[in-house]
Amino acid sequence: MISSWTVVADRGDLTETEVLHDERPELAELSDCEVLLRVSRVGLTANNVTYGVIGDLIGYWRFFPAGSDGQGVVPVWGFADVVDSTLDALPTGTRVYGYLPMASHLVVRARLTSSGFVDTADHRADLPAVYNSYLVTSQDPAYDESLENLQVLYRPLFLTSFLLADRLVDNDFHGARTVVISSASSKTAFGTAQCLRDRGVRLVGLTSPRNVEFTESLGLYDTVLPYGASVDVEPSVYLDFNGSDDVRSALHDLLGTSLVKDISIGLTHQTASQDPRSEFFFAPEQLRKRTADWGSDGLAQRFGEAWRGFTAQAGSWVGVVEHSGPEELVEVWRAVVAGKTNPNTADVITF
Known part of the structure; x- marks a missing residue:
C-alpha cells in the first residue's frame, strides 16, 4: 500500500481543518480503466473558498467525498502525475492538469479523450463536465512547463x-x-x-x-x-x-x-x-453555450488566444510564493479563508 494524506475541512467552519493519513491502492488493486494520480502542484486562491461556501448548492463537496458527513474535501486546480495505471495510453509518469482534491493521491476512472481523459466515477457522473475533464500536458497546446505556477493559479x-x-x-x-x-x-x-x-x-x-x-x-x-x-x-x-x-x-x-x-x-x-x-x-x-456555438476547437482557440494575452502580463502583476506539504497547505488555506493574504502575492503548494 502507498501512504497518503487528505486535508478535510469542517463544512460549517472552513477554518477548522485536519490532515488525515491513509493508504492508497497499488496497481494490483485498481479496477479496469482506473488510474492512480499523485498530486504534485496546486494553486490556492479565494476561488477555492467559494467552492467551500457554496459546496452544497452547486455540488462541489461531491467531487471528492470525505468519510465524515460534517467534513468535506475542498477542490483545487493543479498538476498530478500518473503513478499506477491500468491503461496503456496513460502510463506511469504521464503529467495531467485538472480538478484535484486537497490530498496526495486521487484514483480516477478514465475515459480517454483527444486531449486527455474524463473521470467517469459514479459519484461524479451528474456533476459539471468541465470539472471532470483532465488534460495530458503533452497534448495541451497551451501547456508551458515554465508557466506551471501561473496555470495552477490563474487558468481556472x-x-x-x-x-x-x-x-x-x-x-x-x-x-x-x-x-x-x-x-x-x-x-x-x-x-x-x-x-x-x-x-x-x-x-x-x-x-x-x-x-x-x-x-x-x-x-x-x-x-x-x-x-x-x-x-x-x-x-x-x-x-x-x-x-x-x-x-x-x-x-x-x-x-x-x-x-x-x-x-x-x-x-x-x-x-x-x-x-x-x-x-x-x-x-x-456559458461554457456549454459557447461549445455549442463555436465547437470545442473554436472555443479552445478563442480561449487560448485570450489566455496567452493574459499570461504575457500576469507574471509581472503578482509574485508567486511557494509552499510545500500538507501542513503548509493548511496554513495557507486558513489565511485565505480569513482574508489575510495580500493581493500582490499568490500561493502555490507542491507535494
Whole structure:
C-alpha cells in the first residue's frame, strides 16, 4: 500500500481543518480503466473558498467525498502525475492538469479523450463536465512547463473571467456603459477586467482602501475606488466578486434603475445566501453555450488566444510564493479563508 494524506475541512467552519493519513491502492488493486494520480502542484486562491461556501448548492463537496458527513474535501486546480495505471495510453509518469482534491493521491476512472481523459466515477457522473475533464500536458497546446505556477493559479479563474466577459459582450452589456467590479484586486475580477479592455465600456474597480494602490498598478481599470466612494450614475452592470450585502445595497440605492444588471460570481464574504436582486453566474452554463456555438476547437482557440494575452502580463502583476506539504497547505488555506493574504502575492503548494 502507498501512504497518503487528505486535508478535510469542517463544512460549517472552513477554518477548522485536519490532515488525515491513509493508504492508497497499488496497481494490483485498481479496477479496469482506473488510474492512480499523485498530486504534485496546486494553486490556492479565494476561488477555492467559494467552492467551500457554496459546496452544497452547486455540488462541489461531491467531487471528492470525505468519510465524515460534517467534513468535506475542498477542490483545487493543479498538476498530478500518473503513478499506477491500468491503461496503456496513460502510463506511469504521464503529467495531467485538472480538478484535484486537497490530498496526495486521487484514483480516477478514465475515459480517454483527444486531449486527455474524463473521470467517469459514479459519484461524479451528474456533476459539471468541465470539472471532470483532465488534460495530458503533452497534448495541451497551451501547456508551458515554465508557466506551471501561473496555470495552477490563474487558468481556472481566467476561464471564469473569459466566459463572464464573453457573456456580457454577447448580451451587449445589457445596455450598460459602465461595468462596476467589486473585489477588483482579486484574480478572477482583474482577469475579467483584462478581457473587457477596449470593449467600449468604462471599467470601475471597487476594493478595500489598502488594495487601491495595487489595483491601480494593474492598469486594467479606468477608475479604482475604495468601498463607500460614489460612482457615476449611468447605465451600469455590477459584477459582484465578494458577496457583500452592504456594497450591493449601496450601489442599488445610488444607481437605482441605472443599475441594469447585478451578477454574483464570487463569495469571499463567505455567505451562501443569494440576494434576489442579483443573478448567479455559473461558468459551466456559458461554457456549454459557447461549445455549442463555436465547437470545442473554436472555443479552445478563442480561449487560448485570450489566455496567452493574459499570461504575457500576469507574471509581472503578482509574485508567486511557494509552499510545500500538507501542513503548509493548511496554513495557507486558513489565511485565505480569513482574508489575510495580500493581493500582490499568490500561493502555490507542491507535494
